[in-house]
Amino acid sequence: MKIAFYGSSLLSSYWNGAATYYRGILRALGERGYDITFYEPDAFDRQQHRDIDPPEYAKVVVYPATVDAMRGVLAEAGAADIVVKANGVGVFDAELLQGVIANARPDALKIFWDVDAAATLDEMRADADHPVRAALPGLDMVLTYGGGAPVVDAYTGFGAKDCVPVYNALDPQTHHPVDPDPRFACDLAFLGNRLPDREARVEEFFLRPAALLPEQQFLIGGNGWETKAMPGNVRHRGHVFTAEHNAFNCTPRAVLNVARDSMAHIGFSPATRVFEAAGAAACLITDAWEGIELFLKPDEEVLVARDGQDVADHLSALTTERAAAIGQAALKRVLAEHTYDLRGEQVDALFKVHAAREVTPA
Structure with missing residues (x-):
């Protein structure tokens, strides 16, 4: 047809x-x-x-x-x-x-x-x-x-x-584990364009934890953030091409998903980035929204944060070994159920x- x-x-x-x-x-x-x-x-x-x-x-x-x-x-x-x-x-x-x-x-x-x-x-x-x-x-x-x-x-x-x-x-042909890339080395990375119905949530879930954890390194990718005031421990990468997504997800200790206002409100709306990160075996921290457990199991396959303090707490407690275990569990789940x-x-x-x-x- x-x-x-x-x-x-x-x-x-x-x-x-x-x-x-x-x-x-x-x-x-x-x-x-x-x-x-x-x-x-x-x-x-x-x-x-x-x-x-x-x-x-x-x-x-x-x-x-x-x-x-x-x-x-x-x-x-x-x-x-x-x-x-x-x-x-x-x-x-x-x-x-x-x-x-x-x-x-x-x-x-x-x-x-x-x-x-x-x-x-x-x-x-x-x-x-x-x-x-x-x-x-x-x-x-x-x-x-x-x-x-x-x-x-x-x-x-x-x-x-x-x-x-x-x-x-997840498209496993496009998004999958790769070797780390020093360009994306950090403790927490976020990828998303600057949009009016996302910006306040990025301030809460990404910039606030960065301010709370000045000794840790943060990386933001996406269009529009170059004019945004940010803490000194945040680096901005600009547009990240699809071919770079795997390295962007694999290299940091953890990556962050932040839903747009409307999607967070209605729930059951996992962003593409959720599956891209899981497909790369990244340790994902996501803002809380209804229905997440239908896609990834909290505390085992994903870490869920109600606010910026939760993100900071997750990062403070997150060892390299636990991050790797969460990422591998997420990869196994999405390959089985979400391709x-x-x-x-x-x-x-x-x-x-x-x-x-x-x-x-x-």
Whole structure:
């Protein structure tokens, strides 16, 4: 079956945290025989910061961020059996969603794939004319990369025909243990872009522990932090390319996950970084959110912190030996239960169920 996928970027993770999620899911579907075309705009300097070359599992069409170019790629949706509009493209999001529905064949499976469901739902609650609310009657399915039952209930309450979480996971071909890299040597590292709904939590869970532990070394990677005031024991690396993620995760004594406000509030939303770190056998400290135990077992496979003091306490007590044991336990768990191959199997089954419904006489 042919898939036309309209998203932010498959080729670049620059200001695009969903990149590794797209890559993992689409690689798994490509290996199951799907013919995939990914459409991404040339926007936000992403093409100047590519992490990968166009992959074998998908054709990538990069189009100028203009109205005419957008209309041109939308016209190609009519050739697909499955059309997908992901949120957070950054340009023409509403027009792309409307266009996917308008240009798809009547028998095509039409999907909105929400990689930031908690935030999208907050917007929908505040705006009766929100583009996603308006599009739901024309969609067959909403897929999300997290949120659990609260997100499913909210989407179906807004009128979605079906809503299924397809959680982040590990691609073992991309994220795995490597040798340490002295560029990333520290006691605690955090990787994430500076975003308004994350910054206060980074201040609490990362910068506060750094101030509490002046004798320890901290490292922050990601875009936007260069103008942020930080304690003297914090180093800033800027953008960290996907190819560097393994060394970034393997080298520090521990790495930190900090959820965005909306994801922490709704729970059941493990970030991609959780699985990337676990896949590299890193000792992960995460801020507390409901549902973590569905993915990693607290105190054995992950350390959970309620606030910055907890992070500092974990670091003060964490030996090199215990950090290694936690990392190895996390790696074993994610390889068994949380790989993109398993997520691809889930999505493939969803697609096949829908296809069977379409050919079954009423």
